[in-house]
Amino acid sequence: MPLRLIFMGTPDFSVPTLLELVAHGHEIVAVYTRTPKPGGRRGLQLQPTPVEEAARKLGLPVLTPKTLKTPEALQEFRAFEADAAVVVAYGMILPQAILDAPKLGCYNLHASLLPRWRGAAPINRAIMAGDAESGVMVMKMDVGLDTGDVAMAERIAITDSMTALDLHDRLSRLGADLMVRAMAALERGGLQLKKQGEDGVTYAAKIEKAEARIDWTRSARAVLRHIHGLSPFPGAWSELEDARVKILRCELAQGAGEPGAVLDDLLTIACGEGAIRIIELQREGKGRMQAADFLRGVPVSPPMRFG
Incomplete structure (x- = not known):
């Protein structure tokens, strides 16, 4: 028989799992998501989360x-009599009483190869760290x-x-797809769990805006991974002719020079070792x-420099 599930999620990342389930x-039986935030013109309208929008289109209760720490919240959660809860980037801590409420437990989809990159920003941190x-x-x-026991994994x-x-x-x-397979195994009583190891534990701290400034003294590959790990948000940035420019996509390139130096008229920029070529960017x-469209409006060539 299909499972009675509570789904808990908030951003775009969560929506495919809800749709597949x-x-x-x-x-x-219920969809939990974060409260709407001000948005739209002048921030006067409350904007529902992507999960709320998807759930309402499906006619699901939101x-x-x-x-979730009050007795009333626990009572409401228990009243759904769910077999399990599926949690995908919900954004709120689940207290023990909530975790214990569904008969078969609560299952989280996490975007890293645990125990590496536990925490808030595993996707960004994996790229920025140069992970393979x-x-x-x-x-x-x-x-x-x-820190929970792992049931299934997929690598990329x-x-x-x-x-x-x-x-x-x-x-x-x-x-x-992985969560659907996990719930099918749970439904059959065949979901196997394995404790996480203690070796290789790292934490994916929330991205701070202060990290976004590009350090051109680093190697070209480190600069590239920094740029790509922060693209599109918050966007790694540098200054060109006193104007802030976000660099959103780049590639490794041939060349050498003082870090931050423009090496040609194709937006090839020198790093501490090697160089990158900018492919996509955003002016303040x-x-x-x-890059080609940018260069038509803002000619960039040596001896200009970033940073």
């Missing part, structure tokens, strides 16, 4: 509690920070051409654009 016949691979894992949740190579958005989209789709107050 519905498509595979599971009964979604709840947006500000906390990433992945998604389904784990049974406990009260620790991404990280190439130098991948931005955080590219990897986000790949892992979102891969994770949706402007939309994102291809």
Whole structure:
């Protein structure tokens, strides 16, 4: 029989999993998501989360509690009599009483190869650290920070051409399929759990805006991974002729020079070792654009420099 599930998620990353669970016949008895935030023109309208928008299109009941730590929140959660809860980037801590409420437990989809990159920003941190691979894992949740027993995993190579958005989209789709398989195994009583090892534990701290400034003294590959790990948000940036420019996509290139120096008229920029060529960028107050379009309006050539 299909499972009675509570789904808990907030951003775009969560939506494919919700859609796949519905498509595979599971009964979604409630959808929990974060409260709407001000947005639209002048921030006067409340903007529902991507998960809320998807859930309402499907006719599913949506709840947006500000906390799960009250007796009332626990009573409401228990009243759904769910077999399990599926959690995908919900953005709120689940207290032990909530974790214990579903008969079969709460299962989280996490975008890293645990125990590496526990925490808030695993996709960005994996790229920025130069990791060769990433992945998604389904784990049974406990009260620790991404410390639960792992049920299933899928791996994917990280190439130098991948931005955080590219990897986000790949892992979102891969994770949706993985969670559907995990719930099918749970339904059959055949979901196997394995404790996480203690070797290789790292934490994916939230991205701070202060990290976004590009350090051109680093190697070309480190600069590239920094840029791609922060693309499109918050966007790695540098200054060109006193104007701030976000660099959103680049590639390794031939060349050498003083860090930050413009090496030609194709936006090849010297790093501490090697060089990168800018492919896509965004001027302050402007939309994102291809390098060729940027250069038609802003000629850039030696001896100009970034930083």
